[in-house]
Amino acid sequence: MNTLNIGLIGAGRMGAFHGETIAQRLPGAQLYAVADPVPNAAEQLVHTLNTTAKVYTDPMELIKDPEVEAVVIVSPAKTHAANVLAAIRHGKAVFCEKPMAITMEEADEIVQAADEHQTFLQVGFNRRFEKGFRAAHREIAEGRIGTPQLLKSNTRDPELQGAESKPQWTIFLETLIHDFDALRYLNPGAQPVEVYVAADALVRPDLKESGLLDTAVATIKFDNGAIATAEASFQAVYGYDVRAEVFGSEGMITAGGIRESSMTRYNKDGVSYDTSRYDQHLLFEAYVEELRAFVDGVVHKHPSYATAEDARWALKIALACIESVQTNQPVQIPKPALV
Structure with missing residues (x-):
C-alpha cells in the first residue's frame, strides 16, 4: 500500500497531538508537511516529532504543494471553512476538526464543493469513533432498545482556562457541537426540529x-418524537466528563464516562477511582481511530463516518441555540437547504 502524504495545518495543542498520531501511529501515512502562521510553531513540532516534514508558515503553500495528498486542518475555528474550501479546490482529501464552519453560508459552500469535486471529507466528531459510542449506535440502529424517546449528552471540561481569550459562543460552536452530533448519531435517521436553551456564566460571572x-x-426535539438534552460546563472539578444516555421504548443504553482506567479503589475512606482530567487522555483511542479511519477511507475509498452533511446539521443546531439564547424563545430548525 502506498503511504499517504498528509499535510497538517495547525501546530497548537490539538494539532501537535494529531501530528504525533500521523507521524507515529498510522503505518499507512506520513507527516509530509506542517503549516502554522505562528512563528516557529511548525518548526518546533517537526523537531519534537523528529521528522523530515516540510515546514510552511502559509497554509495555502502547504495546500498547493503537489506532493500533499490529504490535509488535516487543526487551525482556529474561524479559519476552518477557508482552509477546507481551498483544500477541496486543490484536489486534496480533507480531515477538519470541528466545527467545519461557523456560518451556514460557509457550511453550504463546503457541502456543495465537496460534492462537485467528489472529495473525501471527514469532520473531527471523535465520539463516533469511541468504542462505547459506536457500540451504542449499532445497538440503537438495530432496534435493540426500541424507539429512542429520551436522550442525553454532556461535555464537562475539568477547568476553565484562557477564559478571557475564548470567542463568544464557544460553548455552542466548539464544545456542545460534539453533543449535537452525538445526539444525531445516537438517534439514527432522525433530525432535530426545535431547540430551547438556558445558558449563563456561572463559572466566571464577571465575563458574562x-x-x-x-x-x-x-x-432538542427530533422529528421522530424523541426529546434530548445537551449539557455543557467549562468547569467540572472532578475531571473531564463525557457521557451519553438513550432511553427507548424497550430499554436504555449509556456510553462514555470519566474513569482514567477500570481500576476501582476500596479502602477505609470508601470506594473510589481516578478520573481523567484531559480530553486527549479520556478519548485517546477515539482521536487515533478517527485519523486511522480517515487514512483508510482515502486510500480504500470507504465512505466517511463523519461527513460534511453531519457537520452542517450540528452547526444548524448550534446556531439555533445561539438564537434561542438571544431571544429566550424556542427556535425551529428547518432542514438545511440543498445546494
Missing part, C-alpha cells in the same frame, strides 16, 4: 457582559 457563557443546557 463580554459574552462568555460557560454553562448551558439545550433541549
Whole structure:
C-alpha cells in the first residue's frame, strides 16, 4: 500500500497531538508537511516529532504543494471553512476538526464543493469513533432498545482556562457541537426540529457582559418524537466528563464516562477511582481511530463516518441555540437547504 502524504495545518495543542498520531501511529501515512502562521510553531513540532516534514508558515503553500495528498486542518475555528474550501479546490482529501464552519453560508459552500469535486471529507466528531459510542449506535440502529424517546449528552471540561481569550459562543460552536452530533448519531435517521436553551456564566460571572457563557443546557426535539438534552460546563472539578444516555421504548443504553482506567479503589475512606482530567487522555483511542479511519477511507475509498452533511446539521443546531439564547424563545430548525 502506498503511504499517504498528509499535510497538517495547525501546530497548537490539538494539532501537535494529531501530528504525533500521523507521524507515529498510522503505518499507512506520513507527516509530509506542517503549516502554522505562528512563528516557529511548525518548526518546533517537526523537531519534537523528529521528522523530515516540510515546514510552511502559509497554509495555502502547504495546500498547493503537489506532493500533499490529504490535509488535516487543526487551525482556529474561524479559519476552518477557508482552509477546507481551498483544500477541496486543490484536489486534496480533507480531515477538519470541528466545527467545519461557523456560518451556514460557509457550511453550504463546503457541502456543495465537496460534492462537485467528489472529495473525501471527514469532520473531527471523535465520539463516533469511541468504542462505547459506536457500540451504542449499532445497538440503537438495530432496534435493540426500541424507539429512542429520551436522550442525553454532556461535555464537562475539568477547568476553565484562557477564559478571557475564548470567542463568544464557544460553548455552542466548539464544545456542545460534539453533543449535537452525538445526539444525531445516537438517534439514527432522525433530525432535530426545535431547540430551547438556558445558558449563563456561572463559572466566571464577571465575563458574562463580554459574552462568555460557560454553562448551558439545550433541549432538542427530533422529528421522530424523541426529546434530548445537551449539557455543557467549562468547569467540572472532578475531571473531564463525557457521557451519553438513550432511553427507548424497550430499554436504555449509556456510553462514555470519566474513569482514567477500570481500576476501582476500596479502602477505609470508601470506594473510589481516578478520573481523567484531559480530553486527549479520556478519548485517546477515539482521536487515533478517527485519523486511522480517515487514512483508510482515502486510500480504500470507504465512505466517511463523519461527513460534511453531519457537520452542517450540528452547526444548524448550534446556531439555533445561539438564537434561542438571544431571544429566550424556542427556535425551529428547518432542514438545511440543498445546494
